[in-house]
Amino acid sequence: MINVSITNGCNQDAAEQFNEGADTYVRVCDVAGANLMVFSEERCIVVVRVEGEETLRTVIESDQSYQFPCGEVLKVKRSRSFMAKDGFLALFGASRPASRPGEDLSTHFVVEIRQTRSGAPLEASYNFRLLSDQAFDQRFAGYLSARVVDEPKPVFTRDARPITCLANDTKCLACGSVITDCIAGCENGDCPTVTATANLKATGNVALSAADKAGEKGGDKGKPRGDN
16 A cells, blocks of 8 residues: 655645546645655655656655655756856846745655566656645635536425426327326327226226126025015
8 A cells, every 4th residue: 555645734734635637736835844745565666756857766664654845855956047047147246036935846746656676667656736725725616616517406396296297298108198187197088098097997897896796696695584
C-alpha cells in the first residue's frame, strides 16, 4: 500500500483534497509551511518533479512515514534568462525586489513512486495542484456541479393514478381511446378488452347461477320429509 498526501493545510493537520481526472487538488494556505507525506509498505524510491525538473530523489524504508517540507522540494529553479537579467541589473547597481516567502515555490508538482531495483517500472504517480482557500472552494464547487445529474422529481397525486393520467394523455392499447380514469380503465363499449371483460363476467354469472340452482336441489333432497 502506498499513501501520498499533503499535511498542514489551512485549518487542520491533513489538508483537504479531491481528485478530478488525473489531478489531485489540495487546499493549502501556506505552501512553505506544508509537508509532503509519503508512506509505503515496501521499500521504494520517491521522486518529486517540479516543472519537469527533479527536485527530490530519495529511498524510503518499508512501513515508515516520511515528511518532506514543501518549502524545500517545491522550489522553482530560475531559468538562465532570469539569472542573466539579475546579472545585468547588478552591473548598474540595481537589484530585483526581494521575493516574499513562498513566492518562488511551485504549486504544481508530480510525485513518482518507483521500486528500488534497477529498471523497475513506475509504481504510482501523483499529479498535485495546491490551491489557496478560496481557489479550492471555487474549484470544488465546479467539480460538484459537474457531477450532479438532474433527475425528474416525482409528482404525487391524491389517489393511485399515475401522473400521466392527470394530463389525459393515456390511451388504451387495444382501441386507442383516451382513458380518463386509469383505475376504471377503458370505457369504450366497442373496445375488445371491454367486450372480453363483459363476456367473462357474464360467463361467471351463468356459472354461479347454475351452481346456486344445483345447491338448492341438493338441499331439498337432503331435507327430511314430514309425516302425512
